[in-house]
Amino acid sequence: MSKRSRIEQEKQTVALLVQLHCQDKHHPQGELCEDCQSLLDYAHQRLDHCKFGENKTVCGDCTVHCYKKEMREKIINIMRYSGPRILFHHPVVAIQHLIDKRNHPPKKNIE
Numbered sequence: 001m002s003k004r005s006r007i008e009q010e011k012q013t014v015a016l017l018v019q020l021h022c023q024d025k026h027h028p029q030g031e032l033c034e035d036c037q038s039l040l041d042y043a044h045q046r047l048d049h050c051k052f053g054e055n056k057t058v059c060g061d062c063t064v065h066c067y068k069k070e071m072r073e074k075i076i077n078i079m080r081y082s083g084p085r086i087l088f089h090h091p092v093v094a095i096q097h098l099i100d101k102r103n104h105p106p107k108k109n110i111e
Contacts, residue, residue: 006054006100007047013097014043014059014075016090017082025081039074042067058101 004012022028022036032040046066050056060079065072087094 006056007050009096009100010047010056010059011044013093014047015040016086016093017078018043020082020085020089021078024085039071039078042071043075058097061101 018036018040019032022032026033026036028036031037047059050066051064052062056062067075086097
């Protein structure tokens with residue numbers, strides 16, 4: 001079994017956070033609502049273009065704020081809501097995220 005990249009791990013984590021938030025707050029049938037899907041697509045795009053690549057820290061600890069202000073506010077609200085709840089829904093992902101947070105401390109700004 002091959003190890004997933006840091007970027008792929010972050011994409012999975014943010015997708016699960018957005019899904020949990022959308023299901024609980026917007027009650028869509030099946031897929032994400034349009035706003036949450038748009039935010040998730042944006043987050044994945046930002047991860048695809050991360051300056052730190054495979055050496056990145058978790059996005060919440062990053063010193064480079066690559067999200068537009070509006071999108072940053074939305075993702076912060078989703079993280080605040082879903083972060084504590086993810087442990088009950090996806091404990092392995094939550095624990096892996098905490099390990100990543102510890103093993104990949106914030107980087108200095110490279111802009």
